[in-house]
Amino acid sequence: MYVLGISPDHNASAALLKGDKVIVCVSEERFNRVKNYFGIPKKSIKFCLDFAGINASSLDLVVVSSQIPPPLPEWGFENKTSINLYRFLKSIYSFLIDQVEWRFPPMRSMNEFIYSLVSKAMKGSINRERIRKLREIVNVSDDKFYFLDHHTNHAVTALYGAPYLSEGVQEIVILTADAEGDGLSSTVSIFKDGQLKRIGKTSLNNSLGNFYSAITKFLGMKPGEHEYKVMGLAPYAPKEDTQKVYEIIKNWITVDEKNLQFKTIVNAHQFLKLCHLKLSDKRFDHISAAAQKLLEERMLELLQASIKRTGIKTVVASGGVFMNVKMNKLIAEQREVERFFVFPSCGDESNAFGACYFGYKTLNTNGTxxxxxxxxxxxxxxxxxxxxxxxxMKGVKINIPKNIEYEIALLLSKGEIVARFYDRSEWGARALGNRSILADPSNFSVIEKINKMIKNRDFWMPFAPVILDEDKEKYLKYLSNSSGDYMMMAYDTKDTSRDEMVAAIHPYDKTARAQILQKEFNPKLWEIMNYFRRLTGRGVLLNTSFNIHGEPIVGSPRDAIDVFQRSGLKYLAIGPYIISKV
Structure with missing residues (x-):
């Protein structure tokens, strides 16, 4: 069985399932070098098929995330009457929100009805056009294409990506939350008696994710990309100043516990206008902290209401809002939560996985x-x-060490910074060792060195550690009900060992977005860290993504060499070679 999963949304990606397992997944930005590319992941699709050594005729199903995508020019819709009509109706809808609803709030329910009506009316013609375009890349019969609702996709991603079903857990709460997709911004579902059932949903006009994105834009950063900077800035604000701003915004979003949904005081697309009206005289760090507090409190309210309603204490989550590792930490700390799993890199790029899982269940209803x-x-x-x-390459020294893992560890122990390009690339937004820059985090000055060399991060943003699994309790107040494998959780650090990773923790609240490394996940990275521990007594390294700030993580040797030469990096470990500048 082969199922191709395609997510043509934000950070477009493709994945291929063989049998019951996803064997390959990659984001288009790694090929075309356009960060968070939005559109058809043509090169990713080709790579998936080439990796498996198959052509499109071998595919049993092609599942595409989202039923009503933005009508991008790439889809080739420009000259189609139906698509032009859809764009025209969307422009009217936007006008009603921006000009009419702001002045006359009762229009809100009417606007939501218009959006729903237009989307349903246009879905068939839009997806026929999508099939026509996709068949240029994946030439299969029309009946092999399936367009999956965006938030069902997120839910399936979290449900089947988590380990709990394979461990015998039979009842699970599934939370999804993002800016918007197919008319929704959040859902609550349960898996029980072998069935997935949605029990709560929030419309795109009441979006918690769009609130946080509006705050991001209001603070002069890029929405859909820089929300993590708002999260990183939040701990710097004093509690009393945070509370003053929170009192202004706390009613902007509430939770309807009966219907398990968020409610916003204005249409979520108007939050930026509201920010300018209410927050223009407030400090940026106070705003960040208040927004983070509101995000956390409302998500916890929805979580607790969902557990109270269902009695189910195993929770899984996906959708871009759950990229917020501080919020995830608070969820895992709740007494009601016995198990908590956030799908890695759970923005729209992860829907390529969910599309594969959905396709598998469609073809094999009794399997998992x-x-x-x-x-x-x-x-x-x-x-x-x-x-x-x-x-x-010119101006470099090339070495082929007998034991490259030891040589890398030795360089790190001497305070050097090493970029590593090895084996298959990791999928997702987090570098997990194979496309990483590594350093000794016990030296605080390494932050300035890395920033000057390549990263140029905002002054308030921390780096992250990778910690040997056997040493996690030494460094972290580890949350055993959740996974630390994928850098999706923040942890409080321990006073007794904090100095050993001072350059890889948040400088103010001392938390760490840690990767907990099990040997079976990455044996060669584990060897580097084990050698480093023998040399220094420390089982922790600083791990940051191998890229220049604002660019995608390197995808190929050519990318790695290009970034190495354009940056101040001195050492590059690539394949069996260690390259150093002279």
Missing amino acids: PAPIKDLYLGPEFTDKEISKLIRK
């Missing part, structure tokens, strides 16, 4: 797809391919 393990699901390159490129 395999949950995710490690995320090293992208391209790998041969030593010959790498050698061909590095032979052309």
Whole structure:
């Protein structure tokens, strides 16, 4: 069985399921170098098929995330009457929100009805056009295409990506939350008696995610990308100043516990206008902290209401809002939560996984797809391919050590910073060691060095650690009811060992967005860390993504060499080689 999963939304991605397991997944930005690329992931689709050694005729099903996508030019819709009509109606809807509803709030319910009516009316013609365009890339019969509702996709991603079904857990609450998709911004579902059932939903006009994105834009940052900077800024604000701003915004979003949904005081697309009206004289850090507090409190209210309603204490989650690791930490700390799993890199890029899982269940209703393990699901390159490129480099020294893992550890122990490009690339927004920059986090000055060399991060943003699984209790107040494998959780750090990773924790609240490394997930990275521990006594490294600030993580040896040469990095470990600038 082969199922191709396609997410053509924010950070477009493709994945391929063989049998019951996703064997490959990659985001288009790694190929075309356009960060968070939005559109058809053509090169990713081709890579998935090439990786498996198959062509489109071998596919049993092609599942595409989202039923009503934005009508992007790439889809080739421009000259189609139905698409032009859809765009025209959408423009009227936007006008009604921006100009009419703001002045006359009772229009809100009417606007939501218009949106729903237009979407339903246009869905068929839009998806016929999508099939026409997709068949240029994946030439299968029309009946092999399935367009999956956006938030059902997020829910399926979390449900089957988590390990709980394979562990025998039979009742699970599934939360989804993002800016918006197919008319919704959040859902609550349960899995019980082998069935997935939605029990709560929030419309796009009441979006918690769009609130946080509006705050991001109001503070001069890029919505849909820089929300993590708002989260990172929040701890700096004093509690009393945070509370003053919180008192202004606390009623902007509430939770309807009966219907398990969020309610916003204005249409969520008007939050930016509301920010300008109410927050223009407030400090940026106070606003960040108040927004983070509101996000956390409302999500906890929805969580607790869902558990109270269902009596189910195992929770899984997906959708871009759950990229907020501080909020995830609070969820895991709730007494009611016995188990908590957030799907890795759970923005729209993760829906390629859910599309595969849904396709599997469609073809095999009695089966259960395999949950995710490690995320090293992208391209790998041969030593010959790498050698061909590095032979052309000038001003460098090339070394082929007998034990490259030891040599990397030795460099790190001497205070050097090493970029690592090895084996298959990790999928998702988090670098997990194979496309990473590594350093000794016991030296605080390494932050300035890395920023000057390559990262150029905002001054308030922390780096993150990778910690050996056997040492996690030494460094962290570990939350045993959740997974630390994928950098999706923040942890409080321990006073006794904090100095050993001072450069990889938040400088103000001392939390860490840690990757907990099990040997089976990445044996070679584990070897580097084990050698480093023997040399220094410390089982922790600083791990940040191998990219220049604002660019995608490197995808190929050519990308790695290009970034190495354009940056101040001194050492690059690539394949069997260690390259150093002279």
